[in-house]
Amino acid sequence: MTKFSSLSRQYWPTIALFAFLLACWQLAVSLGGIREYLLPSPLSVWNALWHSEIGWSQHLWTTTIEIIGAFLLAAVVGVALGVAIAWSPLIANALVPFLVFVNTLPKVAIAPLFLIWMGYGIFPNMLMGALIGFFPVVINTAVGLSQVEADMLDLGRVFNAPKWKIFAKIRIPNALPYILSALKITATAAVVGAIVGEFVASQKGLGYVITTTQSSMNTAVAFAALIWISIVGLLLYGAVVLLAQLWAPWAEGVD
Amino acid sequence: MTKVLIDLDQVGMTYEAASGPVEALAGITSAIGAGEFVSLVGPSGCGKSTLLRIVAGLRPATSGTVAVSGRAVTQPIPDIGMVFQAPILLKWRSILENVLLPAELAGKDAKALRPRAEQLLEMAGLGGFGPKLPRELSGGMQQRAALCRALLLDPPLLLMDEPFGALDAMTRDDMALELLRIWGEKDLAQEARKTVLFVTHSIPEAVFLSDRVLVMSARPGRIAADLRIDLPRPRTVELRASEAFGKLTLEIFRALTGRTEGAAGTA
Numbered sequence: 228m229t230k231f232s233s234l235s236r237q238y239w240p241t242i243a244l245f246a247f248l249l250a251c252w253q254l255a256v257s258l259g260g261i262r263e264y265l266l267p268s269p270l271s272v273w274n275a276l277w278h279s280e281i282g283w284s285q286h287l288w289t290t291t292i293e294i295i296g297a298f299l300l301a302a303v304v305g306v307a308l309g310v311a312i313a314w315s316p317l318i319a320n321a322l323v324p325f326l327v328f329v330n331t332l333p334k335v336a337i338a339p340l341f342l343i344w345m346g347y348g349i350f351p352n353m354l355m356g357a358l359i360g361f362f363p364v365v366i367n368t369a370v371g372l373s374q375v376e377a378d379m380l381d382l383g384r385v386f387n388a389p390k391w392k393i394f395a396k397i398r399i400p401n402a403l404p405y406i407l408s409a410l411k412i413t414a415t416a417a418v419v420g421a422i423v424g425e426f427v428a429s430q431k432g433l434g435y436v437i438t439t440t441q442s443s444m445n446t447a448v449a450f451a452a453l454i455w456i457s458i459v460g461l462l463l464y465g466a467v468v469l470l471a472q473l474w475a476p477w478a479e480g481v482d
Numbered sequence: 483m484t485k486v487l488i489d490l491d492q493v494g495m496t497y498e499a500a501s502g503p504v505e506a507l508a509g510i511t512s513a514i515g516a517g518e519f520v521s522l523v524g525p526s527g528c529g530k531s532t533l534l535r536i537v538a539g540l541r542p543a544t545s546g547t548v549a550v551s552g553r554a555v556t557q558p559i560p561d562i563g564m565v566f567q568a569p570i571l572l573k574w575r576s577i578l579e580n581v582l583l584p585a586e587l588a589g590k591d592a593k594a595l596r597p598r599a600e601q602l603l604e605m606a607g608l609g610g611f612g613p614k615l616p617r618e619l620s621g622g623m624q625q626r627a628a629l630c631r632a633l634l635l636d637p638p639l640l641l642m643d644e645p646f647g648a649l650d651a652m653t654r655d656d657m658a659l660e661l662l663r664i665w666g667e668k669d670l671a672q673e674a675r676k677t678v679l680f681v682t683h684s685i686p687e688a689v690f691l692s693d694r695v696l697v698m699s700a701r702p703g704r705i706a707a708d709l710r711i712d713l714p715r716p717r718t719v720e721l722r723a724s725e726a727f728g729k730l731t732l733e734i735f736r737a738l739t740g741r742t743e744g745a746a747g748t749a
């Protein structure tokens with residue numbers, strides 16, 4: 228209860244400001260005569276959020292799957308590449324320039340190519356999210372694996388520990404806070420990528436819903452879709468933060 | 483002296499740094515007996531840490547030869563304990579798990595060594611701290627945990643690089659006594675004791691602990707003096723106030739500074 232009251236003391240200005248802005252918005256629309264297709268009132272957004280012929284659940288589901296898929300793909304591939312780079316200088320020399328090149332490409336511009344190569348579907352959108360989100364994971368994994376005190380590594384050598392054991396017991400745990408910190412960025416990037424993918428080519432998903440409102444002028448629905456997207460994004464971000472606290476409680480204040 | 487454990491013959495070390503070669507050690511020749519407690523003192527940057535690494539086989543000397551137990555050192559040698567200036571505990575492992583790390587790294591049965599690890603912690607005054615994370619302990623306590631870790635596999639050779647450097651004076655003196663107790667100054671014959679190579683900045687600490695003190699000159703490090711500390715064992719706190727202790731301290735100070743006249747107080 229004390230925790231709740233301290234939280235409410237901390238956040239009441241935020242909540243108050245939010246409520247105030249909502250009220251201004253509502254008043255501006257209903258009294259100021261702004262047309263609904265330009266700026267829908269909060270009330271009509273609220274209505275669109277719940278009662279819409281859109282059928283939110285299927286779109287929400289599709290986009291959520293894409294985002295989670297993109298996130299997991301970026302995490303797994305990013306960590307694997309980071310480990311490979313830290314494991315062998317040969318691999319690092321081969322891979323790093325290539326990865327840097329891929330990272331400098333404007334990924335959004337590749338999305339139409341994905342459509343040509345893979346057609347419509349969940350997978351290309353996942354891939355877009357993963358493509359945008361994997362690079363920080365690679366870098367942070369590689370950095371975290373190499374940022375080990377020299378004395379610590381000497382300790383490993385004193386006991387003649389094989390390389391994989393040094394990785395398993397020293398380097399990888401050492402990299403964990405770095406990886407988790409990158410995954411927070413990836414969580415956001417996965418959302419962007421999935422929505423961009425849907426903008427370019429899709430028949431389902433929250434990004435698709437937004438594109439359809441362009442022709443239907445149903446701006447309230449676009450706002451509602453935006454809210455759903457941010458809810459999914461926030462939940463994923465929160466899950467990563469929680470994971471970081473559970474998994475690397477020693478790493479407070481790394482990022 | 484008993485049988486020679488560490489044999490250094492004309493050991494030299496030149497680092498190839500970006501700014502050019504750095505000669506860290508030159509012509510180090512010395513023999514350290516099994517069971518001897520030997521301290522290295524010398525100015526910063528004279529190559530003390532380098533010498534410890536060479537003895538451990540973590541770095542090859544660029545000239546001369548090093549042998550431990552009669553075998554030339556060409557790679558990290560087994561059965562040693564190392565304590566560095568910083569505790570370098572793994573921050574994600576509990577204190578107990580940190581102490582057990584050598585067992586895991588060396589592929590030994592860590593479970594079987596758990597009672598020994600707990601006993602070491604108890605002895606170091608860390609009983610009950612086993613489940614804590616390193617950051618929950620003070621610097622001095624962390625350093626004691628690092629000492630326990632070095633002792634886990636009961637190595638016959640201990641290499642210690644300014645292990646008490648970060649401790650406050652009182653803790654430092656306590657740790658010195660504790661180290662001598664672990665070393666078996668009271669209850670073990672010299673042959674049964676560990677051989678200790680101990681780097682320190684503190685002359686009184688070197689005198690208090692050692693059988694011998696090697697004084698090194700500024701870079702490139704050479705052995706400027708090799709002094710035997712013939713003070714009775716077990717060493718006591720009172721000993722620090724004795725005339726013999728003061729004399730030895732002064733002698734080392736003179737060897738270190740190259741001064742033949744004057745007292746330590748004029749430094």
Ligand SMILES: Nc1ncnc2c1ncn2[C@@H]1O[C@H](COP(=O)(O)OP(=O)(O)O)[C@@H](O)[C@H]1O
Pocket residue numbers: 497498499504505506524525526527528529530531532533701
């Ligand atoms: N890896 C290295 N590369 C280049 N120079 C080094 C390296 N390690 C130590 N040195 C140099 O060698 C000298 C001796 O260093 P060190 O053994 O750490 O001295 P000490 O422990 O006595 O302070 C110093 O001048 C230091 O700068």
Ligand SMILES: [Mg+2]
Pocket residue numbers: 530531532643
């Ligand atoms: Mg040093």
